[in-house]
Amino acid sequence: MSEEQLIFKRSKxxxxxxxxxxxxxxxxxxxxLIAEVIEEMDIQDKTIGVCPVGCSVLAYNYFDVDIxxxxxxxxxxxxxxxxxxxxxxxxxxxxxGDGDLASIGMAEIVHAANRGEKITVVFINNAIYGMTxxxxxPTTLPGMRTTTSPYGRDTALCGHPIRMCExxxxxxxxxxxxxxxxxxxxxxxxxxxxxxxxxxxxxxxxTFVELLSTCPTGWGLTPENSVAWLERNMxxxxxxxxxxxxxxxxxxxxxxxxxxxxxxDAKA
Amino acid sequence: xxxxxRLLMKGTEAIAEAAIRAGCRHFxxxxxxxxxxxxxxxxxxxxxxxxxxxxxxxxxxxxNMLYGAGGSGVRVMTSSSxxxxxxxxxxxxxxxGSEIPAVVVNIMRGGPGLGDIQPSQGDYAMxxxxxxxxxxxxxxxxxxxxxEAVDLMALAFDLADQYRNPCVVxxxxxIGQMMEPVTFPEAPVKVYDKPWAATGKPPxxxxxxxxxxxxxxxxxxxxxxxxxxKYERMRADEQRHETFMLDDAxxxxxxxxxxxxxxxxxxxxxxxxxGVKIGLFRPITAWPFPVEALSxxxxxxxxxxxxxxxxxxxxxxVRMVVGRDRPVKFFGRPGxxxxxxxxxxxxxxLLSN
Ligand code: SF4
Numbered sequence: 001m002s003e004e005q006l007i008f009k010r011s012k013x014x015x016x017x018x019x020x021x022x023x024x025x026x027x028x029x030x031x032x033l034i035a036e037v038i039e040e041m042d043i044q045d046k047t048i049g050v051c052p053v054g055c056s057v058l059a060y061n062y063f064d065v066d067i068x069x070x071x072x073x074x075x076x077x078x079x080x081x082x083x084x085x086x087x088x089x090x091x092x093x094x095x096x097g098d099g100d101l102a103s104i105g106m107a108e109i110v111h112a113a114n115r116g117e118k119i120t121v122v123f124i125n126n127a128i129y130g131m132t133x134x135x136x137x138p139t140t141l142p143g144m145r146t147t148t149s150p151y152g153r154d155t156a157l158c159g160h161p162i163r164m165c166e167x168x169x170x171x172x173x174x175x176x177x178x179x180x181x182x183x184x185x186x187x188x189x190x191x192x193x194x195x196x197x198x199x200x201x202x203x204x205x206x207t208f209v210e211l212l213s214t215c216p217t218g219w220g221l222t223p224e225n226s227v228a229w230l231e232r233n234m235x236x237x238x239x240x241x242x243x244x245x246x247x248x249x250x251x252x253x254x255x256x257x258x259x260x261x262x263x264x265d266a267k268a
Numbered sequence: 269x270x271x272x273x274r275l276l277m278k279g280t281e282a283i284a285e286a287a288i289r290a291g292c293r294h295f296x297x298x299x300x301x302x303x304x305x306x307x308x309x310x311x312x313x314x315x316x317x318x319x320x321x322x323x324x325x326x327x328x329x330x331x332n333m334l335y336g337a338g339g340s341g342v343r344v345m346t347s348s349s350x351x352x353x354x355x356x357x358x359x360x361x362x363x364x365g366s367e368i369p370a371v372v373v374n375i376m377r378g379g380p381g382l383g384d385i386q387p388s389q390g391d392y393a394m395x396x397x398x399x400x401x402x403x404x405x406x407x408x409x410x411x412x413x414x415x416e417a418v419d420l421m422a423l424a425f426d427l428a429d430q431y432r433n434p435c436v437v438x439x440x441x442x443i444g445q446m447m448e449p450v451t452f453p454e455a456p457v458k459v460y461d462k463p464w465a466a467t468g469k470p471p472x473x474x475x476x477x478x479x480x481x482x483x484x485x486x487x488x489x490x491x492x493x494x495x496x497x498k499y500e501r502m503r504a505d506e507q508r509h510e511t512f513m514l515d516d517a518x519x520x521x522x523x524x525x526x527x528x529x530x531x532x533x534x535x536x537x538x539x540x541x542x543g544v545k546i547g548l549f550r551p552i553t554a555w556p557f558p559v560e561a562l563s564x565x566x567x568x569x570x571x572x573x574x575x576x577x578x579x580x581x582x583x584x585x586v587r588m589v590v591g592r593d594r595p596v597k598f599f600g601r602p603g604x605x606x607x608x609x610x611x612x613x614x615x616x617x618l619l620s621n
Contacts, residue, residue, distance in 0.1 A: 015475075046468045050336070060477045066466035068339050068478040071362055074332035077324065081336025081344070082466070084320045085294055090468055108332070111325035 011035035013044050015064045024223020026213040027055060029182040030124055031062055033192045034093065037199050038065065047091040048082050050075040052105070054097035055130040070094075073105025076112035079119045091202055093120040099129040102138040102162045109168070113206045116173030120198045120207045123164060126215040127234060134218035138162045141233055146218070161237065165210050169243040175205035177244035181212040181235065183227045194242070201246065212238055272451045279414045280305035280347075280444045283373055283437070284313065286421035287345050291457035292371070293319030294344040296333035298326055298352060301385040302441040303375035306347040327352040331359025331372075338368035339478040341465030343425050347373035349441075350391050351382065353399070360434060361400030364495070365480025367464075369428035371421070372406075373437045375444040378604030386604025387441030389526060392581035395438050396555040403492050405499045407506055408436045408554040410525045414448035420552075422453055427506065429460035431498055438554060440577060442527040442606070502556055509558035512536065513547035517568035520546040520619060523586045523596075524575040525554060528607065532575050535612035546616060557585040566590055571619055575612060576600040 010016075013035035021027045038047050044065055051059035053072035060067040070078045075094035083092045101109050101123050109121065128146055129135040136149040139161045143152040153161075165179045176198050180191035191211055198207035212234050214226035221229055277285070284306045287295075295310040307323065314321040324330035330346050337344040348356060353374045363370050376391045378384040395408045407427050411417035420437055428435040469475045482488035512533055514521065524532040529550040539546050549565060551558050572590055574583035580598045587596050599615040601607050 045470050048340075048466050048468060057481060058483075060479060064469070064475050066469045066476045068336060068466055069366075069481050070335070071332065071358055074329065074335075074359070077329040077332035078336035078339075080322070080324075080329075081294075081296065081333035081338070082340050083336075084322055084333075085337040085340040085342050085344070086467055107325050108329055111329070115322075 011039045013038040013064055014062055017061045019062060020058060021055065022217045024214065024216045024226060025055075026182045027124065029188060030122065030191075030211050030213060031059065033182070033188070033195050034095070034122060035063065036192065037195045038091075040196070041199060043091050043199075046089055047093065048086065050079045050082070050092070050094040052094070052096055052100050053131070054100045056095050056097065056124065057131070059095055073100050073103070074108055075100070076105065076108040076117065076119070076121065080112055080115070080117050083117055083119055088203065091120070091199060092118070093122060093199070095122045096124065097130065098123070098125045098127065098139040099137045102164050109164070110171075113168045113174050113208065114171050116205045118203055118205060120202050120209065122195070123208065123210040124213045125164070125210055125238065126213045126218070127161070128215050128218040130215045130218045134215075141237060163238060165208065165241075165243045168208055172250060173206055174208060174244050175246055175249070176201045176207040178208070178242040179210040179212070179238060179240050181230065181240060183212070183214060183230050187240070197245070204246070210238070212240075272454055274449045274451050276447055276449050277414065278305060278445065278447050279417055279439065280375065281309045282414050282418050282450050283347070283421055283439070284309035286418040286452060287371065287425070288313055288317060288319070289452050290343065290422040290425040292343040292345050292425060293317065294337045294342050295319070295321050295346065296324050296330045296337065296344070297346045297348065298324050298330050300349045300352040302377055302444055303347050303349050303373070305444070306373060327355035328358055331356035332362075334370045335359050335362050335366070335368055338363065338370040339366065339466050341462040341467055343369075343371075343429070345371040345373065347375065349375050349377045350379050350388070353391060354394065357398070357400040360406070361402050361404060362480050363434040364400065364404035364406065365402065366478050367432040367495075368434070368478065369432055370434045371424045371428055371437065372434055373439070376438065376440045378602065384604045385441070387527065387577060387606060388602070388604050389440055389528060389577040389581070390602065391438065392554060392576070392578065395436050396557070396585075399436070404495060405502070405555060406434045406436050407431070407502055407556070408438050410438045410552060410554045411443060412526050412529045412550065414443065414446060415450050417443055418450050418452060422455070426458050429458070431502060433498065438526070440527050441604075506553055507556050507558040507560060508552035509561045510550040510552060511547065511561070511565070512550065513540065514549065514565060516545060518545035518547045519570035520544070520573065520616060521565060521569045522546065522548045522573045522575055522612070523551075523562075523582065524548065525551045525582060528575055528577055531607065531609055532612055535609045535616070538609065538613055539616055544616065544620070551582070554582070557589070559589050562586070562589045566594060569594055572596040573615060573619060574598050574600075575607060577606060578602055
């Protein structure tokens with residue numbers, strides 16, 4: 001009998017391709033978690049992904065599902081086109097970075113959430129534009145140096161970072177909005193649960209999982225220090241929390257029914 | 269045999285109905301004058317036939333919804349007008365690059381900038397030469413009557429599917445707002461196999477990727493060569509045009525498309541009554557421009573007159589074909605002002621002097 005025991009393997013929902021991500025980048029962990037959820041839910045044949053411009057634009061090479069590459073910021077619109085077209089048993093997810101989702105794609109994400117598109121949005125927040133070389137993102141922390149904020153993010157000049165979960169949580173439609181991280185074993189286990197919840201709730205409405213992620217290259221830190229930096233600087237500003245779940249839907253979601261006859265009354 | 273029903277319909281609504289009859293069940297759009305009757309009609313009719321009308325948050329989003337839906341394998345369309353079409357250019361380029369079929373209706377209005385909401389042909393260059401970044405093309409169909417708009421909608425969906433490429437139907441505010449009797453074609457909807465669509469991957473095949481990214485320049489080059497082989501086939505097989513009163517080889521030929529061609533026809537009839545030998549060459553495909561057919565009339569023609577509702581955009585294609593052998597004169601009015609029959613007659617008389 002063999003002493004060897006298989007305790008870890010590549011998910012079947014990933015292809016054999018090698019990730020191109022920088023050493024120590026946590027994109028790979030996020031990919032793996034999504035793939036494991038797809039595999040465990042046995043929905044690989046029903047899942048369609050959308051990966052827009054960003055470091056993860058090549059994710060179509062990694063996820064072994066039918067998949068769309070998309071232009072910068074538009075993944076929620078593309079996912080809307082897919083969701084409104086394919087049979088309802090399909091699962092549609094987008095995988096977007098912070099520059100993509102919170103800057104150029106702000107309109108698309110807010111409106112997809114507001115329409116209650118039955119999709120899962122995975123939002124990778126690493127507080128920087130990785131792919132283009134470490135420029136300032138809408139999520140860059142105050143004082144944080146990037147290639148386009150060489151003196152540190154000046155909030156008087158360009159405002160404070162945007163908290164997307166909190167922003168989307170003001171809308172009526174979303175059914176699941178949560179923020180996790182992928183930097184420690186504890187966080188990673190929790191992140192997987194959040195992703196699983198989101199996918200499971202997807203057919204009931206809009207689901208959103210933000211994952212705080214490292215960008216050692218853009219931050220100019222070792223992978224190890226990146227993990228510590230994220231913990232010390234990002235977690236306090238972007239609290240890890242479940243903001244919205246079915247048990248905590250706002251009353252407005254079910255209660256508000258305006259009296260539209262008021263127009264006629266006014267005439268009378 | 270039962271004759272097809274003739275209905276009196278506004279251009280925009282006829283275009284929308286023709287799309288539905290061509291099997292389109294998905295519409296993504298954003299309001300803009302003068303084409304709002306298309307989304308309005310779609311929002312009413314599509315739910316009745318099991319389809320989906322969705323108002324996007326912007327034209328940029330609408331064109332990307334088109335990309336998602338088209339990539340899922342369904343017949344999908346949007347409609348807009350000039351400034352909105354400019355915003356759709358992003359999605360349009362991705363549709364071309366990823367070879368996704370979709371139909372885009374542009375009911376042109378006066379520009380540049382916010383311009384006005386009157387009929388115009390100021391987007392000829394944008395639709396035939398631009399409409400998004402990169403090396404690419406789309407077939408551009410230019411109807412001149414409401415009936416033709418109906419017929420070209422069905423063709424647009426077929427061409428889009430056949431070539432896996434977006435197809436544009438380019439009208440102007442007049443075609444959109446005019447009411448005319450129309451008959452809808454009774455031919456059954458052609459169904460195209462779309463094994464490339466991203467619909468969910470069964471274990472029996474590799475995953476389908478809808479993509480326009482090729483980081484290796486040589487790979488991108490090969491992809492663009494492949495696209496251009498397709499465009500060459502379009503150039504060879506899809507040139508369409510109409511001639512009017514060219515049988516007696518008149519020395520003066522007006523070149524005009526869309527509504528402008530219609531007005532030119534009236535002017536030509538009037539001129540013919542006074543003995544002026546004149547005819548019309550009307551491109552139906554603005555791209556591919558009907559080069560072959562126009563070349564055929566160069567010999568017998570002394571002078572061409574391009575008439576457009578713009579400062580002259582199609583005229584460049586006419587000049588390209590006619591070359592230096594014959595003068596190509598121009599008459600047009602920009603800004604949403606429609607050249608009249610009298611003005612065209614006057615211009616023709618100036619030519620003869
Ligand atoms: S640039 Fe940053 S986010 Fe992009 S792959 Fe490298 S480490 Fe990861």
